[in-house]
Amino acid sequence: MEITRGQKLKLPDASIGGVFDVIIDASAPGMTIDKSCFGIDADGRLSDDRYFIFYNQKASPCSSLSLADGAFKVNLSTLPPTIKRLVFVITIDGVGTMSALGQSSFRLVEAGVEKVMFPFSGSDFASEKAVMVAEVYFKDTWRLAAVGQGFTGGLSALLKHFGGQETTQVVPPPAPPVPPAPPAPTAAPKVNLSKVTLEKRGDSRKISLAKKSSSVPIHINLQWDEPNKGGEPAAKAGGFLSGLFSQKSSAVDLDLGCMYRLKSGDMGVIQPLGGYFGADSESPWIRLDKDDRTGAAADGENMYVHRPETIDLMVVFALIYSGTARFSSVNGRVSIKDGETETEIRLNNPDDGKRLCAVARIHSDGGDIRIVKDELYFTDHKACDEHYGFGFRWVAGKK
Amino acid sequence: MAVSLTKGGNVSLSKEAPGLKAVLVGLGWDARATDGADFDLDASLFMLGENGKVRSDLDFIFYNNLKSADGSVVHTGDNRTGAGEGDDEAIKIDLTKVPANVARMVVSVTIHEADARRQNFGMVRNAFIRVVNQADNREIARYDLSEDASVETAMIFGEIYRSGPDWKFKAVGQGYKGGLGPLAASFGVNV
Numbered sequence: 001m002e003i004t005r006g007q008k009l010k011l012p013d014a015s016i017g018g019v020f021d022v023i024i025d026a027s028a029p030g031m032t033i034d035k036s037c038f039g040i041d042a043d044g045r046l047s048d049d050r051y052f053i054f055y056n057q058k059a060s061p062c063s064s065l066s067l068a069d070g071a072f073k074v075n076l077s078t079l080p081p082t083i084k085r086l087v088f089v090i091t092i093d094g095v096g097t098m099s100a101l102g103q104s105s106f107r108l109v110e111a112g113v114e115k116v117m118f119p120f121s122g123s124d125f126a127s128e129k130a131v132m133v134a135e136v137y138f139k140d141t142w143r144l145a146a147v148g149q150g151f152t153g154g155l156s157a158l159l160k161h162f163g164g165q166e167t168t169q170v171v172p173p174p175a176p177p178v179p180p181a182p183p184a185p186t187a188a189p190k191v192n193l194s195k196v197t198l199e200k201r202g203d204s205r206k207i208s209l210a211k212k213s214s215s216v217p218i219h220i221n222l223q224w225d226e227p228n229k230g231g232e233p234a235a236k237a238g239g240f241l242s243g244l245f246s247q248k249s250s251a252v253d254l255d256l257g258c259m260y261r262l263k264s265g266d267m268g269v270i271q272p273l274g275g276y277f278g279a280d281s282e283s284p285w286i287r288l289d290k291d292d293r294t295g296a297a298a299d300g301e302n303m304y305v306h307r308p309e310t311i312d313l314m315v316v317f318a319l320i321y322s323g324t325a326r327f328s329s330v331n332g333r334v335s336i337k338d339g340e341t342e343t344e345i346r347l348n349n350p351d352d353g354k355r356l357c358a359v360a361r362i363h364s365d366g367g368d369i370r371i372v373k374d375e376l377y378f379t380d381h382k383a384c385d386e387h388y389g390f391g392f393r394w395v396a397g398k399k
Numbered sequence: 400m401a402v403s404l405t406k407g408g409n410v411s412l413s414k415e416a417p418g419l420k421a422v423l424v425g426l427g428w429d430a431r432a433t434d435g436a437d438f439d440l441d442a443s444l445f446m447l448g449e450n451g452k453v454r455s456d457l458d459f460i461f462y463n464n465l466k467s468a469d470g471s472v473v474h475t476g477d478n479r480t481g482a483g484e485g486d487d488e489a490i491k492i493d494l495t496k497v498p499a500n501v502a503r504m505v506v507s508v509t510i511h512e513a514d515a516r517r518q519n520f521g522m523v524r525n526a527f528i529r530v531v532n533q534a535d536n537r538e539i540a541r542y543d544l545s546e547d548a549s550v551e552t553a554m555i556f557g558e559i560y561r562s563g564p565d566w567k568f569k570a571v572g573q574g575y576k577g578g579l580g581p582l583a584a585s586f587g588v589n590v
Contacts, residue, residue: 006550008520124517130435139546149433149522161432 003118005220010141014113016074016108018142022088024133026104029124030097036160037072039065040085045163049393051083056391071109076142085137087147087162091130091155093312094364098125098150106134108144118146129154155389158379189268195342198360198373201349204371207338207370209309218308219337222256223300224319224330252323255295256301259381259390260284263292263364267390269381270303273321274397278307286314305362308338308369314362315374315388318347319381325355327377334359336371343371358384401529404570406547412530413565421493421533422566424506425486426556429524437525439479439511440493442488442556443579445586446471447503452587454500460490461579471496472476472504480531491533492559494566503560505571505586509579513552520548520574528556530568542570551575553582 001014011017024035039051046052052062059066064078065086074086088106092098101122108116118134125131131150137143151157176393207218209362257271262284270278272291280287283308292301303309318332327350336343345360354377361372378384382394402410413419426442446458446467453459455467458513465474471493478487481567492504506528510518520526526548529541542557558569575582 004550005517006519006548008521008546008549126435132433143546145521147522149431149435152434157434 001116003116003144003146005118005120005124005146007115007118008143008145010143011136012141014115014144016110016144018074020074020108020110020115020135022072022134023070023107023109024075024088024090024105024108026090026101026120028096028100028102031100034091034093035067035070035072036089036091037067038066038085038087038089038158039083040087040162041082044085046159046214047082047163049321049391052391053177054391056267076136085135087135088133089130089158089193090133091158096129097152097174098122098128098131101125104328106146107286116144120148124148125150127152128157130174130205132158146326147165155391159386159389159391166262197344197346198371201373201375204370204372205309205343206365206368207341209368213336216339218256220256220258220303220305220316221300221335221337222254222332223335224252224272224318224332226252226330233344252326253321254330254332255291255319255321256288256303256316256334257319258286258303258314258316259385259388259392260286261312261390262310263312264310269392271319272301273319278303280304283310285310308362309364309367311362311369312364313388313390315358315384316360316382318357318359320355326350326352327354327357332357332359336362345373345375347375349375354379356380356384358387361388402540404540404542404568406542406570406572408542409567409569411484411562411565411567412539412559413567416534416537419532419534419539419566420495421491422539422558423486423531423533424490424492424557424561425529425531426489426506426508426527426531427485427487428526429534432524433477436512436516437479438518440487440508440523440526441477441511441579442490443509443583444490445472445505445583445588446472446497446501447504447505447508447586448500450526451503456588458501459583459586460584469498471498481542486529498544503558505555505558507553507555507579507582509553509582519550519552520544521550521555523548526556528564528570530557539575540568540570542572544572546575547572549574553578555582 034055036054038046041047053060053065053067062078062080064075066073099122101123106118107114128150129152132147134146205392255272259269261267266283270276270286270288278284278287287304289302327347332347334345347357356378358374358376359373363371385392428440431438441462443461445453448454460467460472460474462477473491475489526544527541530539532539553575555571555573557571560567583590
């Protein structure tokens with residue numbers, strides 16, 4: 001049976017039982033398209049993120065939903081009763097929009113027999129980067145709907161759609177859409193020993209990996225000033241309560257860290273909190289050297305990226321782990337050295353009250369990598385993660 | 400407690416709300432949550448005689464003719480997006496003023512520029528029609544169309560019709576090919 005966008009049917013009417021495969025074929029030249037499935041509750045929320053099935057989480061805890069060889073395996077009868085809706089989604093990783101899709105299809109296959117086919121193509125879309133292709137949902141009985149609607153904001157917009165307001169966390173600031181990297185100021189400077197400053201948000205610089213000597217890692221360094229040195233630190237304004245809370249804030253502990261996703265699909269977080277220091281000679285080939293608790297160490301905190309060519313996306317962040325959350329008082333700066341060129345990024349638009357600053361984004365760009373200054377401030381890791389769409393699970397931690 | 404109807408079901412409004420004089424027919428749907436052109440749904444009402452046709456073109460109540468000649472039916476206006484809680488469009492009917500030669504009032508909803516925007520009712524979430532007693536704002540009947548809406552671009556949501564001295568409401572949920580024009584023509588409107 002072939003269905004079109006907007007069409008709905010009851011699974012029993014198409015003689016479909018509770019066990020079937022979902023196969024999505026969607027591709028476009030030069031684009032990477034990921035497939036995922038959201039197990040949603042009655043309120044339309046992803047209340048249990050173990051039911052977000054994607055390349056990095058291939059099965060739900062109950063094994064009723066899994067992803068193998070590009071196909072989703074579904075067993076509706078063993079799903080927990082809280083899961084009322086399975087939304088099958090495609091997202092574009094990197095450049096491109098859904099309008100470039102070639103002839104594509106969503107197929108529901110039971111015991112090797114195709115029961116339903118929903119064809120779609122780029123002409124159904126415009127600038128979407130994430131599309132809900134179809135959903136299997138329970139309303140009196142299990143049903144299927146061909147959705148074919150999506151979001152230009154990609155995976156992060158989708159995650160928001162499925163429960164942005166459910167957490168008690170402060171919602172991240174309306175993140176200014178990251179402007180497309182300005183056309184590279186033609187030919188990266190050939191001058192050696194040069195220093196490039198990424199002044200404004202969105203400024204970027206491409207690092208050619210072809211020329212890079214593989215033995216020298218990219219060196220990321222974070223430095224900041226201990227606010228107490230200059231006399232009265234933070235907490236001047238804010239009255240009694242802020243004074244009370246900032247009494248013990250004389251030592252500000254700023255952490256360097258990163259969230260990364262490699263081309264292999266491996267992803268994770270490197271940071272002193274939790275003791276995730278990474279590794280030099282195995283995945284992710286990124287290592288953090290130490291945790292400077294006070295800003296006193298002359299060389300700050302350092303991270304080494306040994307295999308930049310494996311990076312799909314890396315977000316370098318600075319986190320105020322303890323002390324008053326005031327980036328304005330610490331004069332933070334990050335330098336990224338590749339070979340003989342140093343890229344400097346100053347945190348010159350501090351947003352006080354937010355503890356985490358996503359300083360720069362390093363992403364693959366053709367065969368090379370590009371560093372983009374983001375300097376976006378977030379309340380916490382989770383908010384940052386939601387903005388960039390990694391999809392980690394977060395629990396509170398303490399050093 | 401309002402009567403919840405499924406497709407084809409009906410209820411006697413007069414029995415559910417004794418002494419009923421005036422109703423509000425509310426129509427609603429969810430504003431588009433995804434990116435793309437808004438869902439602009441338009442409610443219309445056809446006052447039909449025993450023969451199933453309008454008595455004149457003035458019996459076609461829609462966004463360009465918001466009030467019936469006798470004043471018994473008033474469309475409260477156009478909502479272009481579906482934004483906001485509750486009814487997105489509403490039609491008020493003073494049943495005591497509806498002329499005796501009007502046997503049925505059919506309430507339909509069409510998607511504005513559905514073809515150009517490549518939209519259909521299956522893409523719209525949580526569409527409903529409900530009938531409210533104007534005297535106490537109590538909902539008498541409701542019909543949730545979500546699962547009955549599919550690839551149609553025009554749908555008859557429901558109808559209010561005479562049954563002897565009483566008024567009844569039927570949940571129709573019937574799709575109609577073509578847009579508002581052909582639908583109106585089918586009821587005898589000159590379009």
